[in-house]
Amino acid sequence: PQAFKMQTVDVDTKQLVSWMRGHEGAVSSISVHSSGRYAISTSSDTAQLWDLDTFQRKRKLNIRQSVGIQKVFAVFAQTRFCKGTGCTYLQHFEDGKTLAVGGRSSLIHLWCLDSQKLMRVAQMPPNVRTVRHLEFLPDSFDRGSSQILGILSQDGIMRFTNIQTFKPLFEIGSIDNGITGVSICSKGRHIVTVIDSGALNIYSVENLTREVNKPPKPLVMMGTQGSENSRATVKVQAGTVQRPAKTPRRVHPAKKLQPPAVITGDGPETGQRDGLSKKRLQKVLKAFGEYPSKYRMFVWRSLLCLPENHCAFSSLMQKGVHPAFVTLHERYPIKSPKLQRGLQRVLSALAHWSAIFGETDYLPLVAFPFVKLFQNNPLICFEVVATVIVNWCQHWFEYFPNPPLNVLSMVENVLAHHDKSLLQHFVNCGITSQMYAWPLLETLFSEVLTQDEWLRLFDNIFSNHPSFLLMAVVAYIACCRAPLLQLTLREDFEYFFHHRNNFAISEMIKEAYHLMDSTQADIHPRCMLTDFEPLTAGQYPVFNKYPTFIVEYQSKERERIRQQELEYLRERQAVQELRSEAVRQQAEDEAWYVQQELLQQAEEQRRRILQQEEEKLTEQRARLAAMKRELKVKELQMVDAARRRFLKHQQDQRKIQLRRLDDEIQRKMALRDQETAAAVQDVEVRQMELDAQRHVFEQQLTKEQERVNQGVTAEIDTWRRRAELDETTFQNLLQSDTDLSQETKRVLEASLTEAEQLDADLQWKTEVLKRLEKADAEQQKHHQHLAELNRETRAKEEELVHIMMKMEDKKVRGYNNLS
Numbered sequence: 001p002q003a004f005k006m007q008t009v010d011v012d013t014k015q016l017v018s019w020m021r022g023h024e025g026a027v028s029s030i031s032v033h034s035s036g037r038y039a040i041s042t043s044s045d046t047a048q049l050w051d052l053d054t055f056q057r058k059r060k061l062n063i064r065q066s067v068g069i070q071k072v073f074a075v076f077a078q079t080r081f082c083k084g085t086g087c088t089y090l091q092h093f094e095d096g097k098t099l100a101v102g103g104r105s106s107l108i109h110l111w112c113l114d115s116q117k118l119m120r121v122a123q124m125p126p127n128v129r130t131v132r133h134l135e136f137l138p139d140s141f142d143r144g145s146s147q148i149l150g151i152l153s154q155d156g157i158m159r160f161t162n163i164q165t166f167k168p169l170f171e172i173g174s175i176d177n178g179i180t181g182v183s184i185c186s187k188g189r190h191i192v193t194v195i196d197s198g199a200l201n202i203y204s205v206e207n208l209t210r211e212v213n214k215p216p217k218p219l220v221m222m223g224t225q226g227s228e229n230s231r232a233t234v235k236v237q238a239g240t241v242q243r244p245a246k247t248p249r250r251v252h253p254a255k256k257l258q259p260p261a262v263i264t265g266d267g268p269e270t271g272q273r274d275g276l277s278k279k280r281l282q283k284v285l286k287a288f289g290e291y292p293s294k295y296r297m298f299v300w301r302s303l304l305c306l307p308e309n310h311c312a313f314s315s316l317m318q319k320g321v322h323p324a325f326v327t328l329h330e331r332y333p334i335k336s337p338k339l340q341r342g343l344q345r346v347l348s349a350l351a352h353w354s355a356i357f358g359e360t361d362y363l364p365l366v367a368f369p370f371v372k373l374f375q376n377n378p379l380i381c382f383e384v385v386a387t388v389i390v391n392w393c394q395h396w397f398e399y400f401p402n403p404p405l406n407v408l409s410m411v412e413n414v415l416a417h418h419d420k421s422l423l424q425h426f427v428n429c430g431i432t433s434q435m436y437a438w439p440l441l442e443t444l445f446s447e448v449l450t451q452d453e454w455l456r457l458f459d460n461i462f463s464n465h466p467s468f469l470l471m472a473v474v475a476y477i478a479c480c481r482a483p484l485l486q487l488t489l490r491e492d493f494e495y496f497f498h499h500r501n502n503f504a505i506s507e508m509i510k511e512a513y514h515l516m517d518s519t520q521a522d523i524h525p526r527c528m529l530t531d532f533e534p535l536t537a538g539q540y541p542v543f544n545k546y547p548t549f550i551v552e553y554q555s556k557e558r559e560r561i562r563q564q565e566l567e568y569l570r571e572r573q574a575v576q577e578l579r580s581e582a583v584r585q586q587a588e589d590e591a592w593y594v595q596q597e598l599l600q601q602a603e604e605q606r607r608r609i610l611q612q613e614e615e616k617l618t619e620q621r622a623r624l625a626a627m628k629r630e631l632k633v634k635e636l637q638m639v640d641a642a643r644r645r646f647l648k649h650q651q652d653q654r655k656i657q658l659r660r661l662d663d664e665i666q667r668k669m670a671l672r673d674q675e676t677a678a679a680v681q682d683v684e685v686r687q688m689e690l691d692a693q694r695h696v697f698e699q700q701l702t703k704e705q706e707r708v709n710q711g712v713t714a715e716i717d718t719w720r721r722r723a724e725l726d727e728t729t730f731q732n733l734l735q736s737d738t739d740l741s742q743e744t745k746r747v748l749e750a751s752l753t754e755a756e757q758l759d760a761d762l763q764w765k766t767e768v769l770k771r772l773e774k775a776d777a778e779q780q781k782h783h784q785h786l787a788e789l790n791r792e793t794r795a796k797e798e799e800l801v802h803i804m805m806k807m808e809d810k811k812v813r814g815y816n817n818l819s
Helices: 278-288 296-304 310-317 337-353 363-373 378-392 405-418 420-428 438-442 451-462 468-479 481-485 490-496 505-518 548-708 710-756 760-818
Strands: 006-010 015-020 029-032 038-042 047-051 056-061 069-075 078-083 087-092 098-103 107-112 117-123 131-136 148-153 158-162 168-172 179-184 190-195 200-204 219-224 233-238
Touching: 098 131, 131 179, 148 179, 278 296, 296 378, 296 451, 310 337, 310 378, 337 363, 337 378, 363 378, 405 420, 405 468, 405 505, 420 481, 438 468, 451 468, 451 505, 468 481, 468 505, 481 490, 548 710, 548 760, 710 760
Parallel strands: none
Antiparallel strands: 006 015, 029 038, 038 047, 047 056, 069 078, 087 098, 098 107, 107 117, 131 148, 148 158, 158 168, 179 190, 190 200, 219 233
16 A cells, blocks of 8 residues: 555655555564664564665565564674564664563563573563663663663653673663653764653753763872982772673673864874774784774774864755766666665765866776775764775875876885886886876775775785885885786776786785885875874864866866756757657658558448449349249238138138027027026016915904904905905916917017028128127017016015005904904
8 A cells, every 4th residue: 555655765855766566554664784884774564675786675574473572683694583572662772682572571581693592681660560662872982782771661750770790880761751752863972852741852862871881989099209229119099989880791891981082183093082092903903904883984083083073064965966987877887776775975075175076087997995894973984084085095186187196106116116127117118206106095996806906905004104005005016026027908907907916915914014114205205295194173273285177177167067958958858859859740741642542442341342343233133033922922822821820710710600599599598598588487486375374364353353243254255265366367467478488489489490591601790790699689679578577576565565464453453343
């Protein structure tokens, strides 16, 4: 994701240099290797190793166990991981041998990384419950063996303790304004803290450790001396002397070195720092032939007495890249971008310091070895190069822009004094000092020596008079005397003094010391070169030992040439634009003509295709018309066959419908007969029921009338006769209804017989309609007849009920009369 990438920014130009992508989570910490070439970035799930020269990822570091990674840091040649949740913070010595661990307790653990064993566990004061941050206080004189550890606890106070005795030395911060973050500069001079209120506090380590670094009380020697013949008596009183604790790896305690004082150049010690006098260093150099690689940079800084003018150097750096070195990468391409930028910055600072350095062509050759050596500290690199130019490059610029003929004459005089035959060989071959001495001086031997040999040589150059550099040139020529005497061609000499050769560097240095001691005073370069003078503190000295008018003239010429080049570039750019526009227009015209030609060809091709297609279409239309005619004939035949089949089917359907209608009429007639018979039977049954009821009522009335009186009998007889008469009328009516139904049936049968005799093919519709109408009419008549019968039956029932009610009334009245 976009949020999980790192940016590399040039602190001088404030410009983005590169993006570094690869993490899948938030980056929690970044650790840079002491060489400045590699860096390790840490997230919760992985750590990644980066090459700071190419800004490319070299390796992805994982761990087998699925735990969160707290921090990964570089320890010189090894890389250490911290995993787990109990550990809150870690810090290690710069020497990579000791690791301090603190966490959610008041204990501090010290581990030895070489043996991977716990060295010591220290208990913090009771008011310290957890450790939030650990930081070693570095000392520029101990090379990473600091003995002071800063411990930031949960109360916001940072306590500094000696890790050998765990004796508290001093503390910063307060409970009211607790410290939330802390950082210590690499030189151990200042401590920067962030407090709860958001403010930044900067502490001076020198002031904080003033009481700690206070020298112990000296031994006081009080003596009284008697006569010359008497024996001297001395009384010694010893004060309290506090010695620093011994480390397990050292027999003698480390000495506390004080910052260097301003060097004046006077005195036998040449103003060196306390305990690092030049004579003592020369003795070490004479005994071992070189300084220890671990302390070489520190020794060089001590020998050169670098002032470390941060403000002056910052003002030079703020001026940016000098115009003379904008295209440095084209003249001197370097594989490492970081080294290229470092060389450009140092050369630009030198050019801003003095105008001559912007015009000197060989200055990159002089500065490159030191830039490569001090690429992580541009201030020290600049001051080392400036010191070398001021002291070991004396009188180099007096004949600018020509090589320093006066300096080369010194070398030639020394060579003539010690090896006339070799010089005569150079003269016979036409080789001057500009051929055999100047290539060594302008590159400071970096082309003919390996890195180790070059470092050993400059250990001796920085430890001696500036004339030792010229003696080293003569010593190199003397050590290579045998192969040089065999060379005769100019190209061979050029190759020889620009490439490495096989010889012993120790013999060359020994020869240089011999030349320093055996050269006559009148031709010795010491008489023409001044003694060593360090750079002034605060501001750098003015460097104007060069022909000003030539440099100014060259500067003006360079500026004029630059303006002409800019004008030329602008004109060339305009010409290029016009040319590109003309080429583009020509290309467009050619493309247009080609396009038009292609369009014409395509149009002709399309016409041919259309003509062919039209011919094909005509043939297809003819074939299609023939096929249509055939299909039309077949269709007419199929239609005729279908019509015949349909007519036959229609006749069959008509016959079927006639049979179905006949069956339906027969069924309806049978059903009507059945209904009529059932209705007649129902009427008869009902009549029988009525007769039975009447007989019953008559019997009851008879019995009642017989019991009542004889008068009622007469009336009953009368009523009986009337009832019989009614019954006879009713039977006559029923008989007449039955005769009517039989007559209707005979008429229908005669109609059906006549209908069957008609022609079925000609008048079948009329006959069917008539039959249906007749059937409907008969059915309607039958329904009407049944309705009339039903009305009559109901009327008779009502009349019967009325008669019975009358008879009841009569009975009641008869009973009333009898009573």
